[in-house]
Each structure stands twice: as C-alpha cells, then as structure tokens.
Amino acid sequence: MKVVIVGGGIGGLSLGLSLCAAGLEDIDIYESAPVVRELGVGINVLPHAVRELTELGLQDELSQIGVATADFTYYSRLGQRIWHEPLGIAAGYRWPQLSIHRGELLGVLHRAVLKRLGPDRIHTNHHFSRFGYREDGGVWAEFVGRDAERVVARAESDLLVGCDGIHSSVRNALYPEGDPLRWSGVIMWRGVSQGRPFLSGRSMVNIGSSKRRTVVYPISRSQDERSSSVINWVATCKVSASEMPPQDWTYVAQREEVLKTFADFTFDFLDVVRLIRDAEAIYQYPMVDKDPLPSWDFGRVTLLGDAAHPMHPVGGNGASQAILDARVLARELALRQTIEAGVSAYDSQRRPATAAVVRSNRKAGPHRCQDLVEARAPEGFKDILDVMTRQELEAIADDYKLVTGSEVERLNSRESLSVTALAASESDVSGAR
Template structure:
C-alpha cells in the first residue's frame, strides 16, 4: 500500500516520519513554517529504543558515527558526592548500545539529508487541515494547497493541528520548571561522559560530544515566563558553589549561545492519536518533560511504528488504528514516568525530602537501577519492508 502524505512539521519526529513513509513507498512532502532549517538547538541523548528506530529508518549508522557513547557518569550532589553511578558498558551488554550523546543540530541534519530536497517545503505554514473526502485530506499552506491520503501532524507541543482536532483538550501546561541550555564554544576536559546533579529546587547536567565540546542544561523551579537580562551571569551566580565541572562548562559558553525555554507538557492524555486520515506524532501527541530523556526517542518510535503499520495493514484506516493502539499506551506511560521522575529530582526542595531521596539512591543496588532504566530502553522496533 502506498499513497501521498503531508507531514506538518520539520522537526526530528516529522523528518523521521517522512523517511519512514518514503521507505514503504509513499510520496511525502514535509511542510515546515520556519524560513530556514539552520540547525539550531543544544544536545540530545539517544537511548537504545531511539537508536533502534533510527536503524530501521536507515540512518542509525550515520548517527552513531556522529555521536559519543555515554559510558561513565551518574548523579551527584552539588558538593560533588555521588548518589548513583551508571555503567554504560552494563547498559550496552543489556540492550546492545550505550546511550549516545549528539548535538541536536547534527541529528536534524542527518535526518534531513536522508530526504530529497524536493520533499521539504520550507517557509510554508499549514493554515488548515481539512477532510476532503472519505479517504483524502487537504493541507492549505497559503500559497500552496496539498492534497493527500494521509496527514501527519508533527508540529510540536503547541500543535495547531491538534488544537483543531481536539478543541476541548486543555493543551500544554507549564510543568513548573524552566530550562536553560548551551553548548560550549570549545572542547572542554571532562572526567565523565555525562552527569546529572540535583540540588534543592535546581538541576545541572552535561553530556559530552564526540568533538570534545559538551552540552549542559540547568533546570530551575521558577514561575512561567521568567527571563533574565543576562542568563549566563545568572547561572554563574546560582551555580558558583557547585562542583566541577559546572562552573567550567558555563565559562566555556558564549553568552549569546544560551537557550531558555519553559518546560511544558501534555498532562491530560489525548483520547486518540488519530482523527480520520490525520495522525498525531511526537510532541504534538504526547509532549513530556525531559526527565527520562525520552522525548525524541518516543517520536522516533512513533515514526517507525506508523510506517510499519501502514505497510502491513490492508487499508490506511486499519494502519492508523494499529498505530494508535500500539503507540498511545506506551508513549503516555513514558510521559507519566517522566513526570514522576521529575518529582523525585530537582523539584524536591525540602531538606528532609532531599535527604531521604539521596539516601534511597545511594542504597539502591546497581542491578535494580539498571532494570529501571531498561523499562523504557528495551523496545523492539517493528521492521520496515
């Protein structure tokens, strides 16, 4: 079965969906409202489930070659004491790969290069998505009108398509946390591949890249839309007493390179990821907090599952029903687990609660901690023809 598809949104999930659909014989156009795809963004960690999806899409080898394995690291206190160490080699033995760190811009470029240039319609906004018949839909992009057998809404957490399909859904809500991110301007000497440090109402973490640079992030409990005149100076003030390499990572970053976004999520689960011939994918379907590092991985799972379902089932309707049945329970369970993980991390601020959490982490046996990670990483990708 083949057909024509329009993917609304040219992010990681949308590009992956387009690659998957093309691999099963569909004619695909990706509509992206940004005037240019300038490889913006900070860094991303890819777990085994996301890498398996990339393998099935045919870009896994290229992504691995541009990534750095996260073998050594763990969770620390602001004073530098270890709460938990994670053995990337043990994870690799269990699921075949360690977690891989890669600049988001590099991942986006590799996905984009897997598509022909004519498949990308850049600088075009999907003004409306309408059903035009029992098996067709139309995407109005203003200057262009695209008819399709399938529309994939991968237009992010603020999805306009989702808002039109589910007008009574409350939409994204603020999680209570805001995140500042950056990539160091130069290579930096690090003793670990990744770290996460939990303080009272704050978190700081880093992942090392293949070229020696590193991505860092700082999560703060603040009112929504809080912004700083000089974000880097504010972070230096807040984290000046935290263990190395936290100050060094900030010092190696250009002030203008700091990104600042509030962390929003779809707290109310959607009743379906499919309406007619429109399928929701990625953050448009299940935007989650980043506490498990699974947001992009779940979008990649969506993309491969959608393509496999459409390749296997006799009709588009049957394929979309299978996609919804397979993806909604898993992705919503991961979103819930991510929210719960955040409550045990930087969101804790009471000294007693922090002390109890730290003690529990130190006493958790390594095999048990590994099993908890494997709950989300141990996903088997469906096969694409």
C-alpha cells in the same frame, strides 16, 4: 498512498524516512521555517531509538558526529555520588546511546530525506493553517507563508500527520477547545561550551535535585583527538514565579542569572560554573508538557512526536519517542489493510506507551533518587547505602527502563519494526498502498 507530513523536525523527517523504508514513497513534508535550520543544543538518542536509526541506515553517519555515551552518574548537590551505571553498548545493549547536537542530528535526517525522497519533497516556508476531510475520504490541508495572510499551497493527501512540535497547529485543529501547556515551575537553561573532558570522557552526569540540577555530557568526538571537547549542559531551577516564561526554543537567557543560581556548582570532577561562563549562548525554556490526549486517531489525520505527546525532557526521551512513533506508524500503515486500520493500530500502541513516559517524567522519572537523598540526608552522607538501599536505587532505574521500553533484554530481543519483504509476505494482510 499519499502522505502529507506537517513539520520537518526530528519526528517529521524520521517519519518521511520510515515511510520510504516501508515502501511508501509519495510523501511531502511541509515545514514552517524558511529553511531547515540546524538549531538547538545537545540531545540524547537512546538505544531504543538508535536501533531504529540504524535500521534506517543512519548509524555510521551519526556515530561519526555523536558521542557514544558510556556511563551515567547521579550526584547530590554536594557532589556526592549516589548512583552509577554503564550506558549503551557498555550496558549490554546492541546499540549505543548517542549524545549529539540536535542541529547535527537534524542535518543527517534532512540530507537522507533529500536523497531518498527527492529534493522537491520538503516544502519550507509552508505554515499549516487548516485542514478538512474530502468526500472521497481523503484530506486537504492549507498552508500559509510567513506573512500568515496568503495561502501558498493546498495539499491533497490520503493521510495527514501533524509532526509540528509542542505548539502544534494540527493538534489545535483536532482539539479546538484548547489544550494548555502545563508548566512544572522549573526553568531550564541550556548551553554548549568547550571544556576539558571529564570522568571517562564519555560520561553523563546529573548533579543536584529537583530544586537545582545540572545535567552535563560531551556531544563531540573531539575528546578522542584533543584535550578539549564540546560539552552540552542543562541547568534547571525550581522557581516561585507564578507566570510561565515564554516557550520558545530560541529564547536567550541572562548569563548572570544562571551564574548566580549555580555559583556553588564547582566540583573536583567538573567545573559547572566555568561551563556556564564559557557558553557562547544560553537558551531558556520553561519545563512544560501537556496532559496525554484521549485519542490521536482521527481516521485520515493523526499526530506524532511533540505534537502528540510533549513531555518533560527527562531521560532523553523527547526525540527518542518521536523516532519510535515514526517507525511504528510507518510499519502499521504498510502492513494493515486500510489507512484507518494503520492509524488505529498506531494510536493503540504508541499513545498509552508515551502517556506513561509523560506521567513518569512529571514525577522526575529516574531523577527522583536525588530528591530522596536530599530529603533523607540534607547535609550529605558518608556512605550512600546509609541513605538508600541498593534495591531502592536499582528499582528506580529499572522502573524507568520498563516505562520507556528500554530494558536491555527486551530491546535486544524484540522483533524489528522494519517492514521487510519477509514480514510483508508473512502478514495475512495486504499493504494499503
């Protein structure tokens, strides 16, 4: 089976590795950028996705560069503690939660693809433009160069997978009537700063509410060795502007605007103002998603990751859900009798699961406890249990784990998605290779 992957981001590279691990090796990845650049700021890989990267043999390398985040705390905008819980191994998972620089995660995946698939399998400077179905059931796809005028390649394959991110051209080709980005009215500013370790040194904190919030966590292991660590921060603000700012991962923000918006965010456990001031660059994005699609099943063409289900970056699920998509698609393709059956099984498992995450993230996912506190106790509280019951707090945290497939017991005990020789021989279907 020959597979063409459009997009060499986290989803596309994870798919290349997952297909290879499942025994499907005729894979080409076409990436629009001139080189696979290690861009972005911090990203979280949740235990359910770390499990998949571990089974792909990458955990040791990732653990060397990321931080195994140990605990998470919600604070109100006044810096009062609302909820605290352990994360990753400390929460009982068999896999850690990793906070990591997106570029470094991409680098690990990229190097593994070069090694396992071969150096000539990633085609950079190839921007997908259109595709068509062949009479024999296969698919052709055309790619243009940077000038967008000249066709630089026409690739033939048995399956085409659009992993080309939030502005996916493959999705546009499948849904030509248009499929707009939905803006929540929230602006996000993101940066990375050198700072003093805070709380446990491996803590993630979320301070504020839907109106103004910061999420902060370290993404380097340097706190083990020095008194300084690389700290990732995200600051979000609900604005009244009706026009959506540009959605461009490299759009640089005005530092003064961020400082003005978060001028009062200095707390005894963390100085957010200082982090904003010290960031080398601050990037700005609108918080956007898209409505869930009615189908990703187009026979020999499908979608994965942000191309399939762009979501608000709540709870670290953007990259994690893309990695899960990759593993499930590879497994289904390897174990089903036909490619069409594999794509259909992938669609029926992953589309409803990710649609639930998109919808939950629109309602602020687990962050909604902060909005409840702000509405019930706008001037602060003496004891959080005067404002919310323990059951309410627990229910919010547990609901989100259920939606994202990350409940401790369920994840620890569920069957592996790896296609082992045993799984293949036990299956009553033969691989469609």
